[in-house]
Amino acid sequence: MKETVEEQQDFVKDITKMSDDFDRWYTDVVRKAELADWSGVRGMMVVRPYGWAMWEAITRAFDDMIKESGHENWAFPLLIPRSYLMKEAEHVEGFAPEVAWVTRAGGDMEELEEPLAVRPTSETIIGALIKRYIQSHRDLPKLTNQWNSVVRWEMRSRLFLRSREFWWQEGHTFHASGQEAMEEAQLILGYYRSIAEDWLAVPVLSGKKTPAETFPGAVYTLTVEGLMRDGLALQMGTSHYFGQNFARAYDISFSNKANERELCYSTSWGISTRLVGAIVMAHGDDSGLLVPPKVAPVQVVVVPIFRDDASRIKVEGFIDGWGRELKAAGIRHRVDWRDERPGDKYAHWELKGVPLRLNVGARDVDAGQVELVDRLSRERRAVPVAGIAARLQAELAAFQTKLFERAQKYQRDNTFELSTLDEVIAHFRERSGFVWAPWCDDAECEARIKTETGGVTIRTIDSDEKASGKCLVCGKPAEHRVALAKAY
Numbered sequence: 001m002k003e004t005v006e007e008q009q010d011f012v013k014d015i016t017k018m019s020d021d022f023d024r025w026y027t028d029v030v031r032k033a034e035l036a037d038w039s040g041v042r043g044m045m046v047v048r049p050y051g052w053a054m055w056e057a058i059t060r061a062f063d064d065m066i067k068e069s070g071h072e073n074w075a076f077p078l079l080i081p082r083s084y085l086m087k088e089a090e091h092v093e094g095f096a097p098e099v100a101w102v103t104r105a106g107g108d109m110e111e112l113e114e115p116l117a118v119r120p121t122s123e124t125i126i127g128a129l130i131k132r133y134i135q136s137h138r139d140l141p142k143l144t145n146q147w148n149s150v151v152r153w154e155m156r157s158r159l160f161l162r163s164r165e166f167w168w169q170e171g172h173t174f175h176a177s178g179q180e181a182m183e184e185a186q187l188i189l190g191y192y193r194s195i196a197e198d199w200l201a202v203p204v205l206s207g208k209k210t211p212a213e214t215f216p217g218a219v220y221t222l223t224v225e226g227l228m229r230d231g232l233a234l235q236m237g238t239s240h241y242f243g244q245n246f247a248r249a250y251d252i253s254f255s256n257k258a259n260e261r262e263l264c265y266s267t268s269w270g271i272s273t274r275l276v277g278a279i280v281m282a283h284g285d286d287s288g289l290l291v292p293p294k295v296a297p298v299q300v301v302v303v304p305i306f307r308d309d310a311s312r313i314k315v316e317g318f319i320d321g322w323g324r325e326l327k328a329a330g331i332r333h334r335v336d337w338r339d340e341r342p343g344d345k346y347a348h349w350e351l352k353g354v355p356l357r358l359n360v361g362a363r364d365v366d367a368g369q370v371e372l373v374d375r376l377s378r379e380r381r382a383v384p385v386a387g388i389a390a391r392l393q394a395e396l397a398a399f400q401t402k403l404f405e406r407a408q409k410y411q412r413d414n415t416f417e418l419s420t421l422d423e424v425i426a427h428f429r430e431r432s433g434f435v436w437a438p439w440c441d442d443a444e445c446e447a448r449i450k451t452e453t454g455g456v457t458i459r460t461i462d463s464d465e466k467a468s469g470k471c472l473v474c475g476k477p478a479e480h481r482v483a484l485a486k487a488y
């Protein structure tokens, strides 16, 4: 098996410039900012505390959203019997190339009677078991979610974006009507949009995938797609409507109000640790990360500046005074007392993308102020310590907004409207971004776009009314406007 893995690259001391080599820049930032690393198992990553803290902030936000609308968390086994996996034909076909199997166990490594798949996703085991809990329409809907990790045996790996194990949530819901299940898929898409835009400050396009890009076994797939700073799209979350496909394969039925047996309608949906990669690629710069305050493990870092023990004591007492106010206000802050030069500390926290830095020296103590530097503008401003907690909260909110607006501008500046395949080919030869174009809904035209542009795909279908104009490929009347991009 030929494997291309970035873990074989050297660990460079300084960060590669983003404009020189985006991929190398990305790896440098992820590793030097201590977000993640490769492990002793090829293609499997370790999420380090600083990266995990961002994921935790995302999980808390999303968990609150789904609890609010009546979803419950539960936990299913890591391993799935082969027979369960084989029941839904399209699903099996879609996942078969990426499944890792457990075939032996115990001290003598005895062969198991039935091979067990390490879950690539849990539709099949949940489908096979949930029918125990669903008898009547009164048992519906079942709104469930689990936080776990899954394994997909990828041949190419990239930290956070593509690794053999990743962490995510998988929601699985079961309903008495198709309409209700479709509304559920749409509700979750709205949550994903909010996670991307309101929390991660990444504007997204959202809508349906084409049949060719639909999740194996689904009727349709909804997606949110963000644009990274190299102009490539990143799928940031998907929500699938299964109709009765999974219920048919796993015989999940209920007695409806007319007392007839009817198959359930189901959905599934997921976001993953890939979103930490999105934070890096949507906001980072040549100095490293820029972390949106709402998910920043450290929102404010305080760098004390002192010459001797006397001035250290003076500065420390001063910081202690208002440090408690920050804590009480729920501001995640850290005072950097490490034995390093201030300049090295500035570089360290810039690399880590901490939104706000406060420099505090003996003269600041006398003046009752601190020097505030934000990671976006890098301007230095003197700020009085009276009312500092409220001031920093306002600064963090403004930072979150500015970061989103900057990303919106980037997305606007890199979104184009074209009408023929030749134009699209020429466009992607020179640059990237999103390109809107009219399409006839034909899978052959879609396949031609991909082959003739070297991998550009339809990321999402415009949910608005029928498109005008002609298909960019065949010239027949267009059915939809679609967003094209090269994607991760």
Ligand SMILES: [Zn+2]
Residues within 6 Å of the ligand: 439, 440, 441, 442, 445, 471, 472, 473, 474, 475, 476
């Ligand atoms: Zn066409």
